[in-house]
Amino acid sequence: MSGRLVALVACLWALIPAPGNAETIAITGATVHTMGPAGTLSRATVLVEDGRIKAVGADVAIPAGARRIPADGKIVTPGIFDPVSVLGLEEISLEPSTVDHVQRGDRYTAAFDVAPAINPRSTLIDVNRIEGVTRAMAAPTSAQADESGLRSSVISGLGAVFSLGGGDDYLTRARAALFVQLGSAGGSVAYGSRAEALLRLRSALGDARDYSENLAAFTRGERRAYSVSAEDLQALQPVLAGRIPLVANVERASDIGAALRLADEFGIRLVIAGGSEAWRVADALASAEVPVILNPLVNLPADFDRLEATLENAARLHAAGVTIAFSAGAGHNPRNIPQAAGNAVAHGLPWHVGLRAITRAPAEIFGLADEVGSIRPGLRADLVVWDGDPLEVTSFPDQVLIDGEPIPMVSRQTLLRDRYRRPEGDRDKALPPAYVRPWASE
Amino acid sequence: MFPTAGIGVGRAVAISAMIAALAACGDEESVRREAYASTYEALPSDPVLIRGATILTGTGERLEEADILMRHGRIAAVGPALDAPRGARIVDGSGRWVTPGIIDVHSHLGVYPSPGLQAHSDGNEMTAPVTAEVWAEHAVWPQDPGFVTALAGGVTALQILPGSANLIGGRTVTLKNVPARTVQAMKFPGAPQGLKMACGENPKSVYGSRNQAPSTRMGNVAGYRKAWIEAAEYMQKHEAGTADGETPTKDPAMETLAGVLRGEILVHNHCYRADEMAVMLDVADEFGYRVTAFHHAVEAYKIADLLAERDVCAAVWADWWGFKLEAFDTVRENAPLIDAAGACAIVHSDSEEGIQRLNQEAAKAMAAANRAGMAVEPALAITWLTRNAARALGIDGATGTLEAGKMADVVVWSGDPFSVYTLADEVYIDGALVYDRADPSRQPVTDFTVGTTESTGGLR
Numbered sequence: 010m011s012g013r014l015v016a017l018v019a020c021l022w023a024l025i026p027a028p029g030n031a032e033t034i035a036i037t038g039a040t041v042h043t044m045g046p047a048g049t050l051s052r053a054t055v056l057v058e059d060g061r062i063k064a065v066g067a068d069v070a071i072p073a074g075a076r077r078i079p080a081d082g083k084i085v086t087p088g089i090f091d092p093v094s095v096l097g098l099e100e101i102s103l104e105p106s107t108v109d110h111v112q113r114g115d116r117y118t119a120a121f122d123v124a125p126a127i128n129p130r131s132t133l134i135d136v137n138r139i140e141g142v143t144r145a146m147a148a149p150t151s152a153q154a155d156e157s158g159l160r161s162s163v164i165s166g167l168g169a170v171f172s173l174g175g176g177d178d179y180l181t182r183a184r185a186a187l188f189v190q191l192g193s194a195g196g197s198v199a200y201g202s203r204a205e206a207l208l209r210l211r212s213a214l215g216d217a218r219d220y221s222e223n224l225a226a227f228t229r230g231e232r233r234a235y236s237v238s239a240e241d242l243q244a245l246q247p248v249l250a251g252r253i254p255l256v257a258n259v260e261r262a263s264d265i266g267a268a269l270r271l272a273d274e275f276g277i278r279l280v281i282a283g284g285s286e287a288w289r290v291a292d293a294l295a296s297a298e299v300p301v302i303l304n305p306l307v308n309l310p311a312d313f314d315r316l317e318a319t320l321e322n323a324a325r326l327h328a329a330g331v332t333i334a335f336s337a338g339a340g341h342n343p344r345n346i347p348q349a350a351g352n353a354v355a356h357g358l359p360w361h362v363g364l365r366a367i368t369r370a371p372a373e374i375f376g377l378a379d380e381v382g383s384i385r386p387g388l389r390a391d392l393v394v395w396d397g398d399p400l401e402v403t404s405f406p407d408q409v410l411i412d413g414e415p416i417p418m419v420s421r422q423t424l425l426r427d428r429y430r431r432p433e434g435d436r437d438k439a440l441p442p443a444y445v446r447p448w449a450s451e
Numbered sequence: 452m453f454p455t456a457g458i459g460v461g462r463a464v465a466i467s468a469m470i471a472a473l474a475a476c477g478d479e480e481s482v483r484r485e486a487y488a489s490t491y492e493a494l495p496s497d498p499v500l501i502r503g504a505t506i507l508t509g510t511g512e513r514l515e516e517a518d519i520l521m522r523h524g525r526i527a528a529v530g531p532a533l534d535a536p537r538g539a540r541i542v543d544g545s546g547r548w549v550t551p552g553i554i555d556v557h558s559h560l561g562v563y564p565s566p567g568l569q570a571h572s573d574g575n576e577m578t579a580p581v582t583a584e585v586w587a588e589h590a591v592w593p594q595d596p597g598f599v600t601a602l603a604g605g606v607t608a609l610q611i612l613p614g615s616a617n618l619i620g621g622r623t624v625t626l627k628n629v630p631a632r633t634v635q636a637m638k639f640p641g642a643p644q645g646l647k648m649a650c651g652e653n654p655k656s657v658y659g660s661r662n663q664a665p666s667t668r669m670g671n672v673a674g675y676r677k678a679w680i681e682a683a684e685y686m687q688k689h690e691a692g693t694a695d696g697e698t699p700t701k702d703p704a705m706e707t708l709a710g711v712l713r714g715e716i717l718v719h720n721h722c723y724r725a726d727e728m729a730v731m732l733d734v735a736d737e738f739g740y741r742v743t744a745f746h747h748a749v750e751a752y753k754i755a756d757l758l759a760e761r762d763v764c765a766a767v768w769a770d771w772w773g774f775k776l777e778a779f780d781t782v783r784e785n786a787p788l789i790d791a792a793g794a795c796a797i798v799h800s801d802s803e804e805g806i807q808r809l810n811q812e813a814a815k816a817m818a819a820a821n822r823a824g825m826a827v828e829p830a831l832a833i834t835w836l837t838r839n840a841a842r843a844l845g846i847d848g849a850t851g852t853l854e855a856g857k858m859a860d861v862v863v864w865s866g867d868p869f870s871v872y873t874l875a876d877e878v879y880i881d882g883a884l885v886y887d888r889a890d891p892s893r894q895p896v897t898d899f900t901v902g903t904t905e906s907t908g909g910l911r
Contacts, residue, residue, distance in 0.1 A: 102774040103652070133773065289906075306804055308907075309565040309596055310900065316566075319907035341773035348811065351871030396822075402811045402871045403818035422772075426782040426823060429752050442753070 033058045035071040038081035044369040045383035057390040060413035065384050080394045087383050088143025088391030091343035092302045092334045092371035093282050096145040097127035112166050113152040120240035121166025123149050124183035133341055135420035138173040140344035141406045143391035144381055146170050151190050151198040163195040163206045174411035185375050187248050188256045192264035193314045212236045214275050217245035254278040261314040262289035269297055280374055285315040288322045291329030300332035300374050305353035324357030334370040351400035363400055424448055489638035493881035498522040500535045504544025509551040509837040509852035513830040521859035524881035529853050548868055550833050551853050552607025552860030554840035555806050556766050557746050557799035561611055562587055564595030575614035580658050581678045584703035585621035587611045591634040594897045597803040602628050602886045604807035605862035605875040610844055615649035615721040616657045618674040623647055625844050629880055630895040643845040646711050650722035651777045679738040682708030717743040717845055723777035725750035744843040749778050752785045755792030764795035764843040769812040786835050787820035787827050798835040809836050814869035829869050
């Protein structure tokens with residue numbers, strides 16, 4: 010990174026307000042989609058105090074001294090929650106020194122915990138939060154088997170939910186879910202066959218159960234050898250206890266079925282991620298109350314695991330009673346998750362379910378519905394004031410609040426734009442763009 | 452009846468006779484067909500009159516409550532209250548929008564088709580950094596299901612390029628997006644071929660990782676210059692050779708590069724960084740060729756004035772960024788900023804997913820620009836997907852706008868094409884209804900998706 014760039018980024022970060030001095034804020038006059046018991050409210054006020062929602066409704070008393078954000082004619086929604094994210098764990102995808110979500114080899118499996126690696130001031134954060142993304146599940150992945158013979162574990166590790174607010178207190182919940190790779194992805198990570206991918210997972214879970222039931226004997230060295238390390242066995246305990254979900258990246262219907270049976274066998278809370286053919290087993294997913302995180306744009310037979318991919322996946326799953334959440338495909342643009350939701354709506358999903366799939370549903374899936382994902386008293390004030398329909402490609406947030414803090418609505422990208430979009434009269438100025446400092450005029 | 456290995460003697464004799472007969476035919480110049488020619492023929496069509504639609508003509512105009520008449524595969528007229536010729540099918544355009552067919556200047560459909568398995572990896576001849584001799588059209592699989600999904604997104608023409616592993620990756624081909632058994636039957640009649648060149652990280656990392664040249668951007672430029680020097684010499688030798696009555700040996704790579712130097716093949720240059728685009732313009736100056744379009748051009752907004760001055764198109768994404776370092780400086784307003792500087796702005800996909808929604812990609816760029824205080828109307832934004840794209844492919848005389856006499860490549864949208872909820876209702880290519888959202892009998896099914904179409908509801 011050049012010194013100039015460092016300076017630019019440093020200046021940008023300086024714009025991020027320090028946490029802990031949360032003011033009382035009233036957003037007034039908007040149509041508020043609470044995604045909570047209050048439903049949708051017209052000309053409502055959302056009152057924010059100490060970073061949390063104090064009240065929402067048409068007749069909310071606004072305390073004297075509260076900062077008002079007039080939002081007449083605007084739409085307010087909960088912040089967008091990216092359910093399977095590289096945010097915080099990646100800068101440049103093809104530069105391994107900047108990528109921290111990949112677990113390589115199998116020295117650690119379930120114990121691979123990405124939380125300490127998260128950078129809440131990553132260069133991806135401002136770009137995405139000014140378009141409404143407020144929380145993300147930073148998710149581990151497994152390295153593909155490579156020519157050197159390296160094989161990684163199908164158990165990728167533990168993901169963490171964090172805030173895009175940029176403050177020091179960014180971790181919402183560490184070790185919030187365990188991620189595994191099944192289907193052909195699992196096969197290619199490690200062992201060739203999806204059968205062995207599943208077997209490896211089953212062995213680890215069996216070992217973890219045995220370990221917890223025979224801790225004393227294990228300590229005395231009187232148990233059989235386990236397939237994973239003691240750290241991994243410990244990391245698997247919350248999964249076996251049903252305290253955190255196991256998120257299985259899997260596409261093919263039959264593989265989803267196998268995952269369902271495994272989860273049933275161990276009493277695990279399963280979440281399907283990917284799920285291109287999930288609609289095929291929608292009834293089984295609904296009766297097992299297993300949610301699906303999907304990219305609703307996947308409609309091509311990209312491989313033989315996705316022969317029955319369809320743009321109606323989301324609508325069909327919803328119709329069968331499956332909880333759905335949307336991902337835009339792990340990458341730099343979770344800001345496009347609302348676009349994905351809009352497309353699902355264009356292909357038969359009710360609009361409110363589309364909005365729910367990017368706000369409340371991911372919060373529920375990760376057991377955080379009492380923290381984020383809807384607008385009701387007591388929850389963290391992750392709020393987006395939109396200039397139009399939030400699922401529409403031509404809409405943008407006017408203001409985003411994270412933990413009750415209005416964020417600066419600038420990003421490195423908007424600053425670059427402004428640096429090069431010099432007024433006509435400015436063109437002939439002798440100085441090159443390096444001297445143009447748009448952040449100074451903000 | 453016949454032995455299991457080999458063929459029967461009687462049959463072999465018959466085949467020999469056929470070969471002899473064919474050879475005899477070949478002697479007659481009049482029967483000999485042009486190799487690699489387009490065999491495209493428009494599908495049958497009746498006259499179609501779309502009435503009362505909002506029409507974006509692709510020339511920068513927007514017409515309200517207007518009609519468009521297609522006849523004999525051409526646009527016959529665009530305007531208010533047109534008369535319906537006898538036998539014309541009338542399409543109710545009220546509440547709908549009509550645009551020229553979407554043109555994607557950057558696609559790898561067919562050469563990296565779905566399913567994306569190893570066996571289908573046909574887009575990068577990664578055996579040498581200069582492979583000017585390969586042609587994308589020789590690898591296009593017409594059964595790629597992605598052609599159909601692109602059609603459902605309103606794409607009527609597209610350029611298929613070799614990938615960007617090489618400095619000079621080979622010849623591109625421009626196709627009409629019609630279902631066909633052969634690539635020849637998709638080839639856009641009269642469209643020039645292109646040459647794919649690539650800057651930056653891809654070639655240097657592919658070959659650098661093999662400890663081969665190029666391993667740096669310096670090596671990249673040295674590689675282009677070496678190839679063009681050779682091509683210039685080749686051309687000179689061949690011209691001189693003809694004068695002596697000799698015919699020097701033909702070289703397929705040099706034939707391609709000479710085609711560029713003669714102005715017959717258009718250069719499409721994958722290039723992200725502003726400074727590298729400027730260097731590539733110098734390379735073009737040194738050897739006397741033109742860069743028709745920079746593709747991906749993430750930093751085009753930084754040199755939009757230079758692109759305008761040099762009359763080079765820049766094809767960009769709406770928001771892809773950060774997957775590699777040279778894509779770090781994306782701005783959402785790239786296309787509008789290029790356009791505002793007077794250069795030729797194009798929104799492209801490079802993606803089997805993105806190509807299905809190029810209208811939404813343009814919408815995002817348009818909306819971001821408007822939010823930033825630029826005034827970009829749909830009538831302008833549509834040109835990034837139609838007229839300007841046609842220009843970069845050298846087919847703007849034939850398609851890309853809704854003007855009388857042009858090919859009737861037309862999309863009828865369910866509403867404003869710059870809305871996420873809008874879908875292409877009808878797609879016409881040369882006046883033929885090739886896709887109809889309301890009529891499964893007008894929704895093509897590729898061979899690969901036979902067997903799954905019923906359950907998925909088809910690729911749409």
